[in-house]
Amino acid sequence: MRFPDKTATLHDAIAEIGDGATIMLGGFGVPGTPFTLIAELVRQGQTGLTIIKNDANETGMGVDHLLAAGQVRRLITTHIGLNPRAIGLMNEGRLEVEFCAQGILAERIRAGGAGLAAIVTDIGLGTELAAGKQHVIIGGRDGVVETALRADFALLHAEVADPFGNLCYAATARNFNPLMATAAGRVIAETEALGPLGTLEPGRVHTPGPFVDRVVPLDALTEEYAVVRR
């Protein structure tokens, strides 16, 4: 028995994305952000995008390029404090931003990936993040309904992959990547290293191959992946 080979060129993998798509982007700061896939998305120029990502990266990096090119209509995120452009566009009303508590964003994605409609949580009760959301009482306790999130595409960054799409992430580059891998119609992973089937010992796989549709091996890492000297 053999597994399908899902390796693809950078161009072909991103060319599947159309205007108006909803896209999850892995990463928390630099680690785990698929900078090369994002750069190709900027080059191809799809517009009207909804982006779901923990943060908006920093000036001149990742999501910032998409914002600078005017490709993003809406951003679902937890924190944009390191991106003045994102804050500026939001304040000018040119970018719709939905803030979500970080672990609740993770659970909304996890619910979407697991085929659930929503989660119920007490996080945010009594704050403006709970305003306008459906409230329910479960076991006598007040809760907020947080709807599940799914996307048309998830773009991920792996340290090691095989052609079937089994993925491993490095250190704190894991973050949202394995959650997003479960919650999108098409999952595209860039990888720093691509080995033959069997490269990854089964017990050490972080994201199992069946979740992944395209694997894009990276030739070299651009400066965006490097240590940021602030």
Add this chain to the structure above:
Amino acid sequence: MPLSDARARLLARAARDIAPGMVVNLGIGLPTRVIDHLPPAFPVCLHSENGIAGIGPTLGYDAADRNLIDAGGAYVSTLPGTSYFDSATSFALVRGGRLDLTMLGAFEVSARGDLANWKIPGLFTPGIGGGMELAQKARQVTVLTTHLDRKGKSKIVPECTLPLTAQACVNRIITDMAVIDVTGDGLILRELRAGLTVGEVIAATSAPLTVPDGTLPEF
């Protein structure tokens, strides 16, 4: 007393609230620096929201691993026993009651323990990050802050005016002037920074403070 000295005392005092064996999350900014005031090899597990338990010393750029940061973006290191995990697991640790203590910054803390530390409408809207869950779910929530804001106004207030991070979540406030506990009976002054009087702290605090009988410990 110079501000930097007062801040060092605040940090040293805060470090004394970390007990051996705790799992602790130190918020971005002032709280992160509490680590510098713990003895070397102190048995504590530091957690960060981006998916690490067991943070080791911060590294300079030349020694840094590009994939190993804390939630504030500082380059950190591992220790024997460190683990990495995804963002859902990271917050299961927080919301599930495994986080013994978090130390957070504040714009305002109310007499009831309400915390505002994420948004100043019209001026500063960076987003909430993981702060809401830390404030709501850590077993012990300690605020570390200067007692006064840059304009000299008390940050400890009868009612918060800024958007809340969480309601009635703060257990203790450690400032450059005092240690104050938040209780069902309101704010209780516990300790004074050396050289200050009870009257000076009361004058600098816009929320009502209860002062116990007897001499207060100094830090």
